[in-house]
Amino acid sequence: MQGSKEQIIIIGGGVIGLGIGWQLVKAGCAVTIYERNRAGRAASWSAAGMLAPVAEVHFEEHKLLELGGISLRLYPEWVQELEVDSQMSVGFRQEGTLLVAVDRDDASLLQHFHESQRLLKLKVEWLTGAEARDIEPLLSPKITAAISCVDDHQVDNRLMVQALISAYQKAGGVLCENMPVERIEVRNGVARGVIVQDILHEADVIILAAGCWSGEIKGLSEDATPPIRPVKGQMLSLRMEAGITPQKVIRTPRAKYGTNAYLVPKGDGRLIVGATSEEMGFDTQLTAGGLFELLRSAWEAIPGIYDLPVLETWAGLRPGSRDNAPILGQTVFENLIMATGHYRNGILLTPVTAREISTLILTGRTSETIAPFQLARFSEAASM
Numbered sequence: 001m002q003g004s005k006e007q008i009i010i011i012g013g014g015v016i017g018l019g020i021g022w023q024l025v026k027a028g029c030a031v032t033i034y035e036r037n038r039a040g041r042a043a044s045w046s047a048a049g050m051l052a053p054v055a056e057v058h059f060e061e062h063k064l065l066e067l068g069g070i071s072l073r074l075y076p077e078w079v080q081e082l083e084v085d086s087q088m089s090v091g092f093r094q095e096g097t098l099l100v101a102v103d104r105d106d107a108s109l110l111q112h113f114h115e116s117q118r119l120l121k122l123k124v125e126w127l128t129g130a131e132a133r134d135i136e137p138l139l140s141p142k143i144t145a146a147i148s149c150v151d152d153h154q155v156d157n158r159l160m161v162q163a164l165i166s167a168y169q170k171a172g173g174v175l176c177e178n179m180p181v182e183r184i185e186v187r188n189g190v191a192r193g194v195i196v197q198d199i200l201h202e203a204d205v206i207i208l209a210a211g212c213w214s215g216e217i218k219g220l221s222e223d224a225t226p227p228i229r230p231v232k233g234q235m236l237s238l239r240m241e242a243g244i245t246p247q248k249v250i251r252t253p254r255a256k257y258g259t260n261a262y263l264v265p266k267g268d269g270r271l272i273v274g275a276t277s278e279e280m281g282f283d284t285q286l287t288a289g290g291l292f293e294l295l296r297s298a299w300e301a302i303p304g305i306y307d308l309p310v311l312e313t314w315a316g317l318r319p320g321s322r323d324n325a326p327i328l329g330q331t332v333f334e335n336l337i338m339a340t341g342h343y344r345n346g347i348l349l350t351p352v353t354a355r356e357i358s359t360l361i362l363t364g365r366t367s368e369t370i371a372p373f374q375l376a377r378f379s380e381a382a383s384m
């Protein structure tokens with residue numbers, strides 16, 4: 001960017017749009033975020049808030065694991081800055097994650113995981129069932145083995161959304177809620193602005209951060225449209241009661257009965273149980289089967305949850321790209337920047353995305369960190 005007075009428009013007020021906006025406003029830019037509904041109430045609100053590059057990522061996804069590791073290392077400083085700017089806590093917790101095996105199938109899958117984790121030199125420890133129960137006494141006696149991932153942390157994503165809105169606005173960022181962007185206006189190969197309520201709002205730089213709706217916004221040619229799909233996740237929360245208060249994030253290692261079960265304790269007494277992973281388009285209906293399987297998997301890991309009151313049920317849409325990695329950086333239009341497709345890891349990847357995208361806008365340079373994640377990788381793959 002040539003000077004700090006350029007106008008920047010961000011489409012989408014989730015953690016990604018807000019995180020980038022906050023950093024850019026602090027660097028002296030004039031930023032406006034257009035948000036279709038209420039800011040931060042889509043995937044960013046639905047998430048569990050796990051910061052889990054080790055437990056979450058598949059081992060074929062090396063580059064993504066690396067990106068997750070970079071973002072995780074940025075987290076303590078990010079949280080500190082955000083808490084100072086917003087004057088509120090975001091519930092960052094560093095107790096780590098236990099991946100547990102509830103049967104023999106799980107145990108052999110866990111062994112395979114552990115082997116890959118060791119080869120990647122990740123900080124993990126193999127535990128027997130008894131050792132796992134010493135750490136987390138609420139675990140089922142059926143648990144035969146576990147992996148302790150000490151570096152996988154968590155944040156309260158709903159608090160982080162509120163903190164980002166506050167920090168962004170306090171720094172001078174403009175947030176326009178209930179104002180959907182209908183179209184990106186492109187003329188002579190340059191993105192000029194966005195059309196909102198039939199009015200053109202011009203900008204020097206436009207950042208597309210509209211989560212799973214990023215491919216739906218009109219005005220872009222095929223090669224500038226991100227290939228994003230929604231991936232539905234059903235979740236619920238329970239209210240923890242005396243004696244049933246796990247400290248660590250507990251996960252089972254595979255998508256069992258179509259669900260990938262985890263239990264995430266929050267500082268406000270909620271125990272988040274998630275999540276299904278369903279290719280159902282934009283459908284967000286809750287199903288008896290989805291909730292049943294989540295509860296069954298969670299109960300297998302911690303039987304004591306059986307009597308806990310249910311607080312809330314919901315379904316959210318993860319923004320998944322064609323290869324499930326985020327789409328970050330420049331497009332065929334020089335001033336149209338992508339920050340989307342964060343799929344299962346958008347909360348984890350917010351700090352690195354905010355840092356790298358704002359650096360790109362301020363300096364014009366694409367860092368090595370995000371170079372592998374540009375939109376062009378899809379057209380390059382198609383032409384090979």
Ligand SMILES: Cc1cc2nc3c(=O)[nH]c(=O)nc-3n(C[C@H](O)[C@H](O)[C@H](O)COP(=O)(O)OP(=O)(O)OC[C@H]3O[C@@H](n4cnc5c(N)ncnc54)[C@H](O)[C@@H]3O)c2cc1C
Pocket residue numbers: 011012013014015016017034035036037038039040041042043044045046047048049050051052179180181182209210211212213214217232233234235274275315316317318319339340341342343344345346347348349
């Ligand atoms: C069930 C579930 C569990 C998850 N758990 C985790 C987890 O534990 N850890 C983790 O790291 N990640 C997790 N994720 C993923 C994470 O939530 C997402 O990757 C992240 O929130 C994406 O942020 P975003 O800002 O890109 O998208 P969103 O939060 O969806 O924000 C996009 C915003 O764009 C707005 N928008 C859309 N179209 C327009 C338009 N035309 N004009 C203006 N605004 C528009 C939307 O209204 C929305 O507010 C989970 C997701 C789900 C669904």
